[in-house]
Amino acid sequence: MGRCCSPAPAQHGEGVCRHRPSVSRDDDHRACQDGAEGDRQRRPRSSTSVDQRPWEFVMTAYHGMPDVYVVGACVHARPTxxxxxxxxxxxxxxxxxxxxxxxxxxxxxxxxxxxxxxxxxxxxxxxxxxxxxxxxxxxxxxxxxxDENSTRDHYDALGMLYGFTARCATERATDQDVAALESVHRRLQESTHPDEFHERSQEFLCRLQAMARSRRITAMGVMLTTHLVPGNFFAEVPGVMRIQKRSLRAVMQAIRNGQGAAAEQALSAMLHTQADNVVELLRARGLLVTGS
Structure with a gap:
């Protein structure tokens, strides 16, 4: 069954997403339907990149990834x-x-x-x-x-959202978008400190969501992007930085090759694998209870 990004302009209190109506509703609908049927040939990329469009892509800073960003000039919002x-x-x-x-x-x-x-x-x-x-x-x-079930479900749900975002981004990106994402990805792979890696990961995922060009994806991201682990996810949970680096290499390769389904699978699998590490940490700290 095909999936579709509804173009409804849903908003959230802390997040703001104002898009230029340069991508029509029919185009938005068609792109997601095409992507859901597999890796068919992408529609020709437009010549206008995310950074060239006067969009403000802002996501909530609700304790997790991603923080508030304006694509092209990342701006952090002060938490309430x-x-x-x-x-x-x-x-x-x-x-x-x-x-x-x-x-x-x-x-x-x-x-x-x-x-x-x-x-x-x-x-x-x-x-x-x-x-x-x-x-x-x-x-x-x-x-x-x-509980373990809810914890795993949380990260699998995030994986489905971010995976679908990667698919749509792959299908809608311009060559300039991909080049800019490559630049962020290189800095991410070079990061060794959890704080710097956290910033680069946020920037990568924010740019990926902007490339998807969908208000519905933005609104869903605002609703779902809540980490169960407080603080810096990569500092608190052992092993997840290594998993994220490896997985985003696969995502970047798939986007570079125009393979939306492969990008979706790699990003979804990343969150599924990281859930194992989170469950392990919560169990070690005595924070897991029997699921209902």
């Missing part, structure tokens, strides 16, 4: 108070300062971070939606344990 509180609570759970079943001390957190109760409540609502906590009326929010 609610984002900072949510990351603080995730870190408390990850470091076992808050354990499964414990009540989240919202007043103490507000005092420690010197914020009002409003961003704390907003953070708790977001964490409830993510499954980190369960809010109970008149009782407060209580920590949930992380």
């Amino acid at each position: 108070s609610a984002h900072r509180v949510a990351e603080h609570i995730r870190r408390m759970i990850f470091d076992k300062n808050l354990r499964a079943g414990q009540r989240v001390p919202q007043d103490e957190i507000a005092a420690d971070l010197r914020v009002s109760r409003v961003p704390v409540r907003e953070a708790v609502i977001a964490l409830d939606h993510e499954g980190w906590v369960t809010s109970e009326p008149y009782r407060g929010a209580f920590v949930n344990g992380l």
Whole structure:
């Protein structure tokens, strides 16, 4: 069955994506249908690259990849108070300062971070939606344990999204787009420090999403790009930087050769493999509970 990027201009509170209507809805629809049928010959690349278009491609900085970027001039957004509180609570759970079943001390957190109760409540609502906590009326929010099935499903879902993004990007990229992605990829492969590698990976994935030229993909990325591991994913989880370097080499080779299905498979497989490392880490830290 063919898959399609709906061109509906969905937006998200923190993310903004304003596209020039230079790619018609029919073109957007047709490109994804063609891509879903396999590696048929790509439509001719346009002569206008991502960087030449006056698009602002901005993605949420919601604790994970990618942070806020404007393609061609990457701009980081300052996290909101609610984002900072949510990351603080995730870190408390990850470091076992808050354990499964414990009540989240919202007043103490507000005092420690010197914020009002409003961003704390907003953070708790977001964490409830993510499954980190369960809010109970008149009782407060209580920590949930992380289960293996949900953890693996999280990364497999990200893999499907980013894999599909890679396919669409391959089919819609200009030669200039690919050359610019190659430049980012070279710097990524040369990175040895987790902080630098984190930045280069964000830039690579943001540019890839811009090359896909789809508002629906952007909106879905905003909704799904949440890491279960707080902080720098590549510093916290052993082995994932090596996996990402190897996998993105395969992705880049597939994009270079115009092979959308191969790019999709390589990026999807990367997230699936990284899930093993995350599960291993969570198990070692005693953070996994029996799945429901």
